[in-house]
Amino acid sequence: MLKIVSIVLRVNDLPAQARFWKTALDYVERDPAEDDWVILKPRDAETPCIALDAHHSERVLPPRIHLDIYAEDQAAEVRRLTELGAREVHWDGRPADADYVIMEDPEGNRFCIVDRPDWAGWDDGR
Template sequence: MTAARMLAVTVDCHQPDLLAEFWSAVLGSPKTRTWTDSHGLTYRQVELPGGPALLFQPVPEEKTVKNRLHLDLAPVELDQRAEVERLVMLGAKVIDDPADDPWVVLADPEGNEFCVLPPR
């Protein structure tokens, strides 16, 4: 039996260019691609080596509730606190820093939640 391969994690947003630049800097992946579908919508895609791409899809509606899917990140070179500070400087916002849990919850420039855990 053949299994499917995940091509991308798609994020609905208002500003695909802004989010692609933010996530490109967060993940240290400068390779991005822009493409337009048959309806004239322009998408931005951040290519991730060895993994699925992040695809930013323009939509007209606002984000209204907590994400049903979010990304968990672990720093590669910095400790967790330094990584959170770096992400805030890139435009993220700290949403929650629970004392009893090992993660910090942040939001990207359009309010999409993600977590930063300690290095692995």
């Protein structure tokens, strides 16, 4: 059996990116950060960790992989993340009825905020 436990993002500024993702997701450090590596875990849920690897990587668009992050209140979360330094990404191919907003963190790692106010996992930690 396999289980995704951690998703690794390459970053340039580890302390700044750790602050962003900890605040964005309400995650905490699993172990003390190293100079080039930190694993952030959910404060109180059984969802995957985010590991930040301070290793320069060329940005490719469109990215081969991105995060889908579910939100109970999508508009409020997009505003909050923008205040933290994220940016909304406009894409001409996005359907008018899309349930997601494309964003990128302060270093350009892309993620989507998906409107899921009725997701059953909110109550059981999934």
